[in-house]
């Protein structure tokens with residue numbers, strides 16, 4: 241299976257589905273064929289260090305990494321998530337879990353903390369962020385719990401933010417991490433997804449400031465990922481050459497969690 245080559249011509253949606261099914265079937269068949277011996281081997285394999293991947297067996301992690309590579313290429317910077325007209329966006333935006341966004345919080349006192357690779361920390365206000373070019377997106381937000389909804393968000397592209405605040409050097413490191421101010425919820429992102437042109441630091445929902453329960457004053461909107469990666473109430477942004485901690489990866493979900 242060689243997934244690194246880009247297809248020569250644009251595939252239609254139908255072809256893409258066929259291709260995906262074909263690949264899934266291939267993986268399934270190979271896994272089935274090797275099942276018994278493979279299982280014995282996997283069963284005896286050592287566990288990975290807990291923390292980052294919830295103690296998955298090492299060979300299993302390798303298989304996941306292969307899948308990730310495939311998706312990373314599939315969702316290159318040129319691949320855009322489908323967008324919709326504003327009229328199709330939900331007026332009653334669904335609200336999900338609230339880890340790290342409970343408790344006392346004064347929106348007006350908020351500042352975003354960015355940790356540079358030099359160790360320097362910069363503090364950025366919401367007005368500085370709002371002064372940057374605004375990007376809006378209407379897309380289908382998908383939660384792993386099984387719901388999805390067309391939603392309308394506005395903010396600054398993470399890549400524009402990175403360029404404006406002199407963080408291009410940081411993007412050479414492979415990973416970005418975001419945390420709530422209380423550090424109770426956190427997500428780790430691979431750099432290609434972070435700098436994807438549809439990834440935004442959102443301060444608006446349906447054309448108005450993001451409400452508190454949706455992550456005021458600033459949340460991540462990353463359409464190439466499931467809801468779990470769309471962190472509400474960003475407190476800090478960090479860059480690293482190794483995977484940064486991820487709340488749901490620590491609880492057994494795929495670190496990548498791409499669509």
Ligand SMILES: Nc1nc2c(c(=O)[nH]1)N[C@H]1C(S)=C(S)[C@@H](COP(=O)(O)O)O[C@H]1N2
Pocket residue numbers: 333334335336337338339340341382383384420425453454455467468469470471472473
């Ligand atoms: N801080 C924080 N961000 C979070 C979560 C959370 O529990 N805490 N839940 C995630 C999940 S699972 C989803 S589906 C979306 C839901 O965002 P919403 O509440 O605005 O619908 O936020 C994500 N970001």
Ligand SMILES: [Mo]
Pocket residue numbers: 336382383384385467468
């Ligand atoms: Mo979710």
